[in-house]
Amino acid sequence: MFRRTLLRCIICIAVTGVALNDINNANVSVMVNDTFQKSSNRRLYCMVPFIWTPTFLPQYDAIRKTWGKRCDVLKFYIDPIIGDSQAGYFDVRVNETAKATLPEDVVVVENIQRPWNKCNSKSDSETPCRHIWEKLWRSWILMDEIGELDKAEWFTKVDADTYLFADNLKRFVDDKDWRPNEQHYFGHVLMHRIGKDDVNASIVAGAAVFFSRATLKSLANILKEFKEGEVRKGRQDCKDDYTSEEEVVTAVCLKKFIGLEAQTTLDADGKELIAVFEPEDSLTWNRSEQGEWWYWVNKPKADPQSGMELHQCCGDRPIAFHGYKDAKWFYHLENHFYGANLPVDEDENKQPIYAWRNPDQTKLHISLRG
Numbered sequence: 001m002f003r004r005t006l007l008r009c010i011i012c013i014a015v016t017g018v019a020l021n022d023i024n025n026a027n028v029s030v031m032v033n034d035t036f037q038k039s040s041n042r043r044l045y046c047m048v049p050f051i052w053t054p055t056f057l058p059q060y061d062a063i064r065k066t067w068g069k070r071c072d073v074l075k076f077y078i079d080p081i082i083g084d085s086q087a088g089y090f091d092v093r094v095n096e097t098a099k100a101t102l103p104e105d106v107v108v109v110e111n112i113q114r115p116w117n118k119c120n121s122k123s124d125s126e127t128p129c130r131h132i133w134e135k136l137w138r139s140w141i142l143m144d145e146i147g148e149l150d151k152a153e154w155f156t157k158v159d160a161d162t163y164l165f166a167d168n169l170k171r172f173v174d175d176k177d178w179r180p181n182e183q184h185y186f187g188h189v190l191m192h193r194i195g196k197d198d199v200n201a202s203i204v205a206g207a208a209v210f211f212s213r214a215t216l217k218s219l220a221n222i223l224k225e226f227k228e229g230e231v232r233k234g235r236q237d238c239k240d241d242y243t244s245e246e247e248v249v250t251a252v253c254l255k256k257f258i259g260l261e262a263q264t265t266l267d268a269d270g271k272e273l274i275a276v277f278e279p280e281d282s283l284t285w286n287r288s289e290q291g292e293w294w295y296w297v298n299k300p301k302a303d304p305q306s307g308m309e310l311h312q313c314c315g316d317r318p319i320a321f322h323g324y325k326d327a328k329w330f331y332h333l334e335n336h337f338y339g340a341n342l343p344v345d346e347d348e349n350k351q352p353i354y355a356w357r358n359p360d361q362t363k364l365h366i367s368l369r370g
Protein backbone atom coordinates (compact mmCIF):
# COMPACT_ATOMS: atom_id res chain seq x y z
CA MET A 1 0.00 0.00 0.00
CA PHE A 2 3.00 2.27 -0.27
CA ARG A 3 2.28 3.13 -3.85
CA ARG A 4 0.65 6.49 -4.33
CA THR A 5 0.75 7.01 -8.05
CA LEU A 6 -2.61 7.36 -9.64
CA LEU A 7 -1.59 6.09 -12.95
CA ARG A 8 1.26 3.87 -13.95
CA CYS A 9 2.57 3.86 -17.43
CA ILE A 10 4.82 0.96 -18.14
CA ILE A 11 6.73 0.42 -21.28
CA CYS A 12 6.43 -3.36 -21.32
CA ILE A 13 9.59 -3.77 -23.19
CA ALA A 14 11.62 -1.84 -20.67
CA VAL A 15 11.19 -4.80 -18.38
CA THR A 16 12.47 -7.27 -20.89
CA GLY A 17 15.48 -5.13 -21.63
CA VAL A 18 14.76 -5.30 -25.35
CA ALA A 19 13.45 -2.23 -27.11
CA LEU A 20 10.47 -3.11 -29.20
CA ASN A 21 11.57 -0.35 -31.54
CA ASP A 22 14.43 -2.59 -32.55
CA ILE A 23 12.01 -5.14 -33.82
CA ASN A 24 9.20 -3.43 -35.63
CA ASN A 25 9.40 0.21 -34.80
CA ALA A 26 6.38 0.27 -32.51
CA ASN A 27 6.17 1.79 -29.05
CA VAL A 28 4.09 -0.34 -26.80
CA SER A 29 3.00 0.80 -23.39
CA VAL A 30 0.42 -0.43 -20.97
CA MET A 31 -1.45 1.99 -18.75
CA VAL A 32 -3.48 1.02 -15.73
CA ASN A 33 -5.15 2.97 -12.96
CA ASP A 34 -4.23 1.22 -9.76
CA THR A 35 -6.39 3.42 -7.55
CA PHE A 36 -9.48 2.81 -9.60
CA GLN A 37 -12.52 2.61 -7.34
CA LYS A 38 -15.25 0.09 -7.49
CA SER A 39 -18.42 1.93 -8.31
CA SER A 40 -22.11 1.75 -7.65
CA ASN A 41 -23.39 2.88 -11.02
CA ARG A 42 -21.16 0.97 -13.39
CA ARG A 43 -20.33 -2.24 -11.67
CA LEU A 44 -18.58 -5.04 -13.53
CA TYR A 45 -19.62 -8.64 -12.91
CA CYS A 46 -16.92 -11.14 -13.84
CA MET A 47 -18.28 -14.56 -14.60
CA VAL A 48 -15.60 -17.23 -14.96
CA PRO A 49 -16.69 -20.65 -16.29
CA PHE A 50 -14.67 -23.15 -14.31
CA ILE A 51 -14.28 -26.82 -13.48
CA TRP A 52 -13.67 -27.71 -9.85
CA THR A 53 -10.74 -30.06 -10.21
CA PRO A 54 -7.38 -29.99 -8.40
CA THR A 55 -5.38 -29.15 -11.55
CA PHE A 56 -7.20 -25.84 -12.00
CA LEU A 57 -7.25 -24.65 -8.40
CA PRO A 58 -4.01 -22.63 -8.68
CA GLN A 59 -5.77 -20.62 -11.40
CA TYR A 60 -8.74 -19.99 -9.11
CA ASP A 61 -6.48 -18.72 -6.33
CA ALA A 62 -4.45 -16.59 -8.72
CA ILE A 63 -7.50 -14.90 -10.25
CA ARG A 64 -8.85 -13.99 -6.80
CA LYS A 65 -5.52 -12.55 -5.71
CA THR A 66 -4.85 -10.62 -8.91
CA TRP A 67 -7.16 -9.19 -11.58
CA GLY A 68 -10.31 -10.61 -9.97
CA LYS A 69 -9.97 -8.12 -7.10
CA ARG A 70 -10.95 -5.31 -9.44
CA CYS A 71 -14.24 -6.92 -10.49
CA ASP A 72 -17.21 -5.62 -8.49
CA VAL A 73 -18.53 -9.17 -8.44
CA LEU A 74 -16.36 -12.20 -9.20
CA LYS A 75 -17.95 -15.64 -9.44
CA PHE A 76 -16.89 -19.00 -10.78
CA TYR A 77 -19.57 -21.06 -12.52
CA ILE A 78 -18.85 -24.76 -12.24
CA ASP A 79 -20.20 -28.10 -13.39
CA PRO A 80 -21.96 -30.18 -10.71
CA ILE A 81 -19.30 -32.87 -10.85
CA ILE A 82 -16.11 -32.03 -8.97
CA GLY A 83 -12.82 -33.81 -8.32
CA ASP A 84 -10.54 -35.87 -10.52
CA SER A 85 -9.64 -39.47 -11.25
CA GLN A 86 -7.28 -39.62 -8.29
CA ALA A 87 -9.44 -37.95 -5.63
CA GLY A 88 -12.60 -39.38 -7.14
CA TYR A 89 -15.49 -37.64 -8.93
CA PHE A 90 -18.35 -36.38 -6.77
CA ASP A 91 -21.69 -35.00 -7.87
CA VAL A 92 -22.59 -32.10 -5.59
CA ARG A 93 -26.27 -32.44 -6.54
CA VAL A 94 -26.41 -35.64 -4.49
CA ASN A 95 -23.42 -35.32 -2.17
CA GLU A 96 -23.96 -32.62 0.46
CA THR A 97 -20.55 -33.23 1.99
CA ALA A 98 -18.84 -32.50 -1.29
CA LYS A 99 -21.03 -29.45 -1.86
CA ALA A 100 -20.11 -28.05 1.55
CA THR A 101 -16.44 -27.93 0.52
CA LEU A 102 -17.12 -25.30 -2.16
CA PRO A 103 -16.26 -21.66 -1.42
CA GLU A 104 -18.90 -18.92 -1.54
CA ASP A 105 -17.82 -17.41 -4.84
CA VAL A 106 -18.48 -20.68 -6.64
CA VAL A 107 -21.89 -21.22 -8.26
CA VAL A 108 -22.91 -24.73 -9.29
CA VAL A 109 -24.84 -24.88 -12.56
CA GLU A 110 -26.88 -27.85 -11.46
CA ASN A 111 -28.89 -28.24 -14.67
CA ILE A 112 -25.85 -29.12 -16.79
CA GLN A 113 -26.58 -32.55 -18.23
CA ARG A 114 -23.40 -33.47 -20.05
CA PRO A 115 -20.64 -34.56 -17.65
CA TRP A 116 -17.26 -32.93 -18.24
CA ASN A 117 -15.35 -36.03 -17.24
CA LYS A 118 -17.01 -38.55 -19.58
CA CYS A 119 -16.97 -37.21 -23.09
CA ASN A 120 -19.84 -38.21 -25.30
CA SER A 121 -18.03 -37.72 -28.56
CA LYS A 122 -15.26 -39.97 -29.87
CA SER A 123 -13.32 -37.03 -31.24
CA ASP A 124 -13.25 -35.62 -27.72
CA SER A 125 -10.93 -38.04 -26.06
CA GLU A 126 -9.39 -35.47 -23.75
CA THR A 127 -11.12 -34.19 -20.62
CA PRO A 128 -12.57 -31.72 -19.88
CA CYS A 129 -15.17 -32.53 -22.50
CA ARG A 130 -16.17 -29.74 -24.79
CA HIS A 131 -19.69 -28.80 -23.83
CA ILE A 132 -18.99 -25.21 -22.86
CA TRP A 133 -21.98 -23.93 -24.83
CA GLU A 134 -24.40 -25.92 -22.68
CA LYS A 135 -22.62 -24.67 -19.59
CA LEU A 136 -22.91 -21.06 -20.67
CA TRP A 137 -26.48 -20.96 -21.81
CA ARG A 138 -27.61 -22.68 -18.65
CA SER A 139 -25.48 -20.25 -16.60
CA TRP A 140 -27.10 -17.18 -18.17
CA ILE A 141 -30.57 -18.51 -17.37
CA LEU A 142 -29.51 -19.36 -13.83
CA MET A 143 -27.99 -15.90 -13.32
CA ASP A 144 -31.24 -14.30 -14.38
CA GLU A 145 -33.29 -16.58 -12.11
CA ILE A 146 -31.22 -16.06 -8.96
CA GLY A 147 -30.92 -12.30 -9.38
CA GLU A 148 -27.26 -12.13 -10.42
CA LEU A 149 -28.13 -9.99 -13.44
CA ASP A 150 -29.28 -7.26 -11.04
CA LYS A 151 -25.92 -7.10 -9.29
CA ALA A 152 -24.07 -5.12 -11.97
CA GLU A 153 -24.48 -2.91 -15.02
CA TRP A 154 -21.80 -4.63 -17.14
CA PHE A 155 -20.92 -8.28 -17.39
CA THR A 156 -18.04 -10.26 -18.73
CA LYS A 157 -17.68 -13.93 -19.37
CA VAL A 158 -13.97 -14.24 -18.96
CA ASP A 159 -11.87 -17.35 -19.38
CA ALA A 160 -9.73 -18.62 -16.52
CA ASP A 161 -6.60 -18.14 -18.65
CA THR A 162 -7.32 -14.47 -19.37
CA TYR A 163 -5.80 -11.54 -17.47
CA LEU A 164 -8.48 -8.83 -17.25
CA PHE A 165 -8.03 -5.07 -16.71
CA ALA A 166 -11.38 -4.12 -15.13
CA ASP A 167 -10.29 -0.49 -14.68
CA ASN A 168 -9.63 -0.10 -18.39
CA LEU A 169 -12.91 -1.78 -19.32
CA LYS A 170 -14.84 0.76 -17.26
CA ARG A 171 -12.93 3.58 -18.81
CA PHE A 172 -13.67 2.21 -22.28
CA VAL A 173 -17.41 2.08 -21.58
CA ASP A 174 -17.30 5.62 -20.16
CA ASP A 175 -15.45 6.92 -23.22
CA LYS A 176 -18.06 5.35 -25.49
CA ASP A 177 -20.83 6.76 -23.32
CA TRP A 178 -22.64 3.44 -23.45
CA ARG A 179 -25.48 2.72 -21.04
CA PRO A 180 -26.36 -0.60 -19.39
CA ASN A 181 -29.98 -0.32 -20.52
CA GLU A 182 -28.85 -0.26 -24.17
CA GLN A 183 -27.96 -3.40 -26.09
CA HIS A 184 -24.20 -3.96 -26.17
CA TYR A 185 -22.28 -7.13 -27.00
CA PHE A 186 -18.58 -6.34 -27.37
CA GLY A 187 -14.96 -7.43 -27.26
CA HIS A 188 -12.40 -8.65 -29.77
CA VAL A 189 -14.54 -9.16 -32.87
CA LEU A 190 -13.65 -11.99 -35.25
CA MET A 191 -15.14 -11.85 -38.72
CA HIS A 192 -13.98 -15.01 -40.43
CA ARG A 193 -17.32 -16.81 -40.04
CA ILE A 194 -19.30 -14.33 -42.10
CA GLY A 195 -20.74 -15.99 -45.17
CA LYS A 196 -23.82 -17.78 -46.37
CA ASP A 197 -22.42 -21.24 -45.71
CA ASP A 198 -21.26 -20.34 -42.24
CA VAL A 199 -22.77 -18.63 -39.22
CA ASN A 200 -22.99 -15.31 -41.07
CA ALA A 201 -22.22 -13.31 -37.95
CA SER A 202 -19.36 -11.42 -36.37
CA ILE A 203 -18.28 -13.10 -33.17
CA VAL A 204 -16.83 -11.73 -29.97
CA ALA A 205 -13.90 -13.98 -29.08
CA GLY A 206 -14.68 -16.01 -25.97
CA ALA A 207 -11.51 -15.09 -24.09
CA ALA A 208 -13.33 -12.05 -22.70
CA VAL A 209 -16.78 -11.15 -23.94
CA PHE A 210 -18.73 -8.19 -22.58
CA PHE A 211 -22.45 -7.50 -22.32
CA SER A 212 -24.66 -4.74 -21.03
CA ARG A 213 -27.20 -5.85 -18.46
CA ALA A 214 -29.99 -5.30 -21.01
CA THR A 215 -28.32 -7.65 -23.47
CA LEU A 216 -27.86 -10.46 -20.97
CA LYS A 217 -31.48 -10.16 -19.90
CA SER A 218 -32.56 -10.39 -23.53
CA LEU A 219 -30.24 -13.33 -24.07
CA ALA A 220 -31.58 -15.16 -21.01
CA ASN A 221 -35.10 -14.74 -22.37
CA ILE A 222 -34.06 -16.22 -25.71
CA LEU A 223 -32.37 -19.18 -24.01
CA LYS A 224 -35.35 -19.91 -21.77
CA GLU A 225 -37.26 -20.88 -24.92
CA PHE A 226 -34.88 -23.80 -25.61
CA LYS A 227 -36.69 -27.14 -25.62
CA GLU A 228 -35.05 -30.03 -23.76
CA GLY A 229 -33.64 -32.55 -26.20
CA GLU A 230 -33.67 -30.21 -29.19
CA VAL A 231 -30.21 -29.53 -30.63
CA ARG A 232 -28.76 -27.30 -33.35
CA LYS A 233 -29.18 -28.62 -36.88
CA GLY A 234 -27.18 -26.00 -38.75
CA ARG A 235 -24.60 -23.36 -38.03
CA GLN A 236 -27.17 -20.58 -38.03
CA ASP A 237 -29.35 -22.29 -35.43
CA CYS A 238 -29.76 -20.95 -31.91
CA LYS A 239 -30.34 -24.06 -29.78
CA ASP A 240 -28.63 -26.38 -27.34
CA ASP A 241 -25.70 -28.43 -28.71
CA TYR A 242 -22.68 -30.47 -27.73
CA THR A 243 -20.09 -27.92 -28.75
CA SER A 244 -17.26 -25.79 -27.49
CA GLU A 245 -18.16 -23.06 -29.97
CA GLU A 246 -19.98 -21.05 -27.34
CA GLU A 247 -19.01 -17.69 -28.78
CA VAL A 248 -20.34 -18.66 -32.18
CA VAL A 249 -23.77 -19.74 -30.97
CA THR A 250 -24.00 -16.68 -28.71
CA ALA A 251 -23.38 -14.43 -31.71
CA VAL A 252 -25.96 -16.29 -33.78
CA CYS A 253 -28.63 -16.07 -31.06
CA LEU A 254 -28.11 -12.34 -30.51
CA LYS A 255 -28.18 -11.57 -34.21
CA LYS A 256 -31.13 -13.79 -35.01
CA PHE A 257 -33.44 -12.78 -32.19
CA ILE A 258 -32.56 -9.18 -31.39
CA GLY A 259 -30.61 -8.13 -34.45
CA LEU A 260 -27.58 -7.34 -32.33
CA GLU A 261 -24.14 -7.14 -33.95
CA ALA A 262 -20.84 -7.55 -32.14
CA GLN A 263 -19.03 -4.28 -31.32
CA THR A 264 -15.25 -3.99 -31.34
CA THR A 265 -12.98 -2.87 -28.52
CA LEU A 266 -10.59 -0.67 -30.48
CA ASP A 267 -9.05 2.46 -29.02
CA ALA A 268 -8.89 5.89 -30.64
CA ASP A 269 -5.81 4.77 -32.60
CA GLY A 270 -7.70 1.80 -34.04
CA LYS A 271 -5.74 -0.68 -31.94
CA GLU A 272 -7.18 -3.79 -30.34
CA LEU A 273 -7.61 -3.62 -26.57
CA ILE A 274 -8.08 -7.35 -26.23
CA ALA A 275 -5.33 -9.75 -27.23
CA VAL A 276 -6.85 -13.14 -27.95
CA PHE A 277 -3.44 -14.76 -28.09
CA GLU A 278 -0.55 -14.10 -25.74
CA PRO A 279 0.26 -10.43 -26.28
CA GLU A 280 3.96 -11.18 -26.48
CA ASP A 281 3.15 -13.02 -29.67
CA SER A 282 0.36 -10.81 -31.05
CA LEU A 283 2.58 -7.77 -30.65
CA THR A 284 4.88 -9.03 -33.33
CA TRP A 285 2.18 -9.78 -35.86
CA ASN A 286 2.26 -7.92 -39.12
CA ARG A 287 -0.75 -8.52 -41.32
CA SER A 288 0.97 -7.96 -44.64
CA GLU A 289 3.73 -10.36 -43.71
CA GLN A 290 1.44 -13.01 -42.24
CA GLY A 291 -1.23 -13.01 -44.90
CA GLU A 292 -4.95 -13.36 -44.32
CA TRP A 293 -5.21 -16.29 -41.94
CA TRP A 294 -8.53 -16.60 -40.11
CA TYR A 295 -7.60 -14.09 -37.42
CA TRP A 296 -7.48 -11.28 -40.02
CA VAL A 297 -10.13 -12.41 -42.50
CA ASN A 298 -12.77 -9.71 -43.17
CA LYS A 299 -11.37 -7.34 -40.55
CA PRO A 300 -11.14 -3.91 -42.19
CA LYS A 301 -7.51 -3.01 -42.85
CA ALA A 302 -7.98 0.71 -42.50
CA ASP A 303 -10.48 3.23 -41.29
CA PRO A 304 -12.44 4.33 -44.39
CA GLN A 305 -12.38 8.00 -43.34
CA SER A 306 -8.93 8.55 -41.88
CA GLY A 307 -7.06 5.74 -43.61
CA MET A 308 -5.62 4.78 -40.22
CA GLU A 309 -4.53 1.15 -39.89
CA LEU A 310 -6.89 -0.91 -37.72
CA HIS A 311 -6.79 -3.97 -35.47
CA GLN A 312 -3.11 -3.97 -34.55
CA CYS A 313 -2.12 -5.29 -31.14
CA CYS A 314 -2.37 -3.57 -28.64
CA GLY A 315 -3.71 -0.28 -27.33
CA ASP A 316 -2.18 1.47 -24.30
CA ARG A 317 -5.13 0.69 -22.06
CA PRO A 318 -5.68 -3.01 -22.66
CA ILE A 319 -8.85 -4.69 -21.47
CA ALA A 320 -7.69 -8.31 -21.59
CA PHE A 321 -4.74 -10.51 -22.46
CA HIS A 322 -5.56 -14.13 -23.15
CA GLY A 323 -3.52 -17.33 -23.05
CA TYR A 324 -2.06 -17.70 -19.55
CA LYS A 325 -2.65 -21.35 -18.79
CA ASP A 326 -0.11 -21.27 -16.01
CA ALA A 327 -1.22 -19.38 -12.88
CA LYS A 328 2.20 -17.91 -12.22
CA TRP A 329 1.84 -15.39 -15.03
CA PHE A 330 -1.11 -13.77 -13.28
CA TYR A 331 1.14 -13.01 -10.30
CA HIS A 332 3.89 -11.75 -12.59
CA LEU A 333 1.51 -9.48 -14.45
CA GLU A 334 -0.11 -8.19 -11.25
CA ASN A 335 3.28 -7.35 -9.79
CA HIS A 336 4.38 -5.78 -13.02
CA PHE A 337 1.33 -3.68 -13.94
CA TYR A 338 -0.16 -2.85 -10.55
CA GLY A 339 2.98 -2.69 -8.45
CA ALA A 340 1.89 -5.61 -6.29
CA ASN A 341 4.44 -7.69 -4.47
CA LEU A 342 2.88 -11.11 -4.65
CA PRO A 343 5.04 -14.19 -4.27
CA VAL A 344 5.30 -16.27 -7.43
CA ASP A 345 5.64 -20.00 -7.30
CA GLU A 346 7.56 -20.68 -10.47
CA ASP A 347 6.75 -24.37 -10.29
CA GLU A 348 3.03 -23.96 -9.82
CA ASN A 349 0.83 -25.90 -12.23
CA LYS A 350 3.43 -25.93 -14.93
CA GLN A 351 1.94 -25.96 -18.36
CA PRO A 352 3.64 -26.74 -21.64
CA ILE A 353 5.29 -24.00 -23.63
CA TYR A 354 3.19 -22.29 -26.27
CA ALA A 355 3.53 -22.66 -30.01
CA TRP A 356 4.23 -19.11 -31.07
CA ARG A 357 3.60 -17.91 -34.57
CA ASN A 358 6.72 -15.81 -34.68
CA PRO A 359 8.96 -17.80 -32.37
CA ASP A 360 12.17 -15.88 -32.94
CA GLN A 361 10.65 -12.46 -32.50
CA THR A 362 8.42 -13.56 -29.67
CA LYS A 363 11.31 -14.95 -27.66
CA LEU A 364 12.79 -11.47 -27.63
CA HIS A 365 9.75 -10.26 -25.70
CA ILE A 366 9.35 -12.88 -23.08
CA SER A 367 11.94 -12.40 -20.44
CA LEU A 368 9.05 -11.21 -18.26
CA ARG A 369 7.99 -14.83 -18.36
CA GLY A 370 11.19 -16.17 -16.94
Ligand SMILES: *[C@@H]1O[C@H](CO)[C@@H](O)[C@H](O)[C@H]1NC(C)=O
Pocket residue numbers: 024025286287288289
Ligand atom coordinates in the same frame (compact mmCIF):
# COMPACT_ATOMS: atom_id res chain seq x y z
C1 LIG B 1 4.82 -5.04 -41.98
O1 LIG B 1 5.50 -5.69 -42.99
C2 LIG B 1 5.62 -4.95 -44.19
C3 LIG B 1 6.21 -5.85 -45.25
O2 LIG B 1 7.37 -6.49 -44.77
C4 LIG B 1 6.44 -3.68 -43.90
O3 LIG B 1 6.54 -2.91 -45.08
C5 LIG B 1 5.75 -2.87 -42.81
O4 LIG B 1 6.53 -1.77 -42.44
C6 LIG B 1 5.50 -3.74 -41.59
N1 LIG B 1 4.70 -2.98 -40.66
C7 LIG B 1 5.07 -2.77 -39.41
C8 LIG B 1 4.11 -2.00 -38.55
O5 LIG B 1 6.12 -3.18 -38.97
Ligand SMILES: *[C@@H]1O[C@H](CO)[C@@H](O)[C@H](O)[C@H]1NC(C)=O
Pocket residue numbers: 021027029
Ligand atom coordinates in the same frame (compact mmCIF):
# COMPACT_ATOMS: atom_id res chain seq x y z
C1 LIG C 1 7.22 5.94 -26.41
O1 LIG C 1 6.21 6.28 -25.47
C2 LIG C 1 6.67 7.03 -24.36
C3 LIG C 1 5.55 7.18 -23.35
O2 LIG C 1 4.35 7.60 -23.97
C4 LIG C 1 7.22 8.36 -24.86
O3 LIG C 1 7.73 9.10 -23.76
C5 LIG C 1 8.32 8.09 -25.87
O4 LIG C 1 8.76 9.31 -26.42
C6 LIG C 1 7.84 7.19 -26.99
N1 LIG C 1 8.95 6.81 -27.85
C7 LIG C 1 8.83 6.77 -29.16
C8 LIG C 1 10.06 6.32 -29.89
O5 LIG C 1 7.81 7.02 -29.76
Ligand SMILES: *[C@@H]1O[C@H](CO)[C@@H](O)[C@H](O)[C@H]1NC(C)=O
Pocket residue numbers: 006007033035036037
Ligand atom coordinates in the same frame (compact mmCIF):
# COMPACT_ATOMS: atom_id res chain seq x y z
C1 LIG D 1 -8.15 6.69 -11.54
O1 LIG D 1 -9.31 6.29 -10.84
C2 LIG D 1 -9.75 7.25 -9.88
C3 LIG D 1 -10.87 6.63 -9.08
O2 LIG D 1 -11.83 5.99 -9.89
C4 LIG D 1 -10.18 8.52 -10.60
O3 LIG D 1 -10.60 9.48 -9.67
C5 LIG D 1 -9.00 9.06 -11.39
O4 LIG D 1 -9.39 10.16 -12.15
C6 LIG D 1 -8.42 7.98 -12.31
N1 LIG D 1 -7.22 8.48 -12.92
C7 LIG D 1 -7.02 8.50 -14.23
C8 LIG D 1 -5.78 9.14 -14.69
O5 LIG D 1 -7.82 7.99 -15.03
Ligand SMILES: *[C@@H]1O[C@H](CO)[C@@H](O)[C@H](O)[C@H]1NC(C)=O
Pocket residue numbers: 090095096097098099101
Ligand atom coordinates in the same frame (compact mmCIF):
# COMPACT_ATOMS: atom_id res chain seq x y z
C1 LIG E 1 -19.08 -37.26 -0.93
O1 LIG E 1 -17.94 -36.44 -1.18
C2 LIG E 1 -16.89 -36.61 -0.27
C3 LIG E 1 -15.79 -35.65 -0.70
O2 LIG E 1 -16.15 -34.32 -0.42
C4 LIG E 1 -16.40 -38.04 -0.27
O3 LIG E 1 -15.38 -38.17 0.68
C5 LIG E 1 -17.53 -38.96 -0.01
O4 LIG E 1 -17.09 -40.29 -0.15
C6 LIG E 1 -18.68 -38.71 -0.97
N1 LIG E 1 -19.81 -39.56 -0.63
C7 LIG E 1 -20.33 -40.41 -1.51
C8 LIG E 1 -21.51 -41.19 -1.00
O5 LIG E 1 -19.88 -40.55 -2.63
Ligand SMILES: *[C@@H]1O[C@H](CO)[C@@H](O)[C@H](O)[C@H]1NC(C)=O
Pocket residue numbers: 195196197200
Ligand atom coordinates in the same frame (compact mmCIF):
# COMPACT_ATOMS: atom_id res chain seq x y z
C1 LIG F 1 -26.07 -12.51 -43.65
O1 LIG F 1 -26.41 -11.45 -42.78
C2 LIG F 1 -26.72 -10.22 -43.41
C3 LIG F 1 -27.01 -9.19 -42.33
O2 LIG F 1 -25.95 -9.06 -41.44
C4 LIG F 1 -27.90 -10.40 -44.32
O3 LIG F 1 -28.14 -9.20 -45.03
C5 LIG F 1 -27.64 -11.53 -45.29
O4 LIG F 1 -28.82 -11.78 -46.04
C6 LIG F 1 -27.23 -12.79 -44.58
N1 LIG F 1 -26.89 -13.80 -45.55
C7 LIG F 1 -27.31 -15.03 -45.47
C8 LIG F 1 -26.92 -15.93 -46.59
O5 LIG F 1 -27.99 -15.45 -44.56
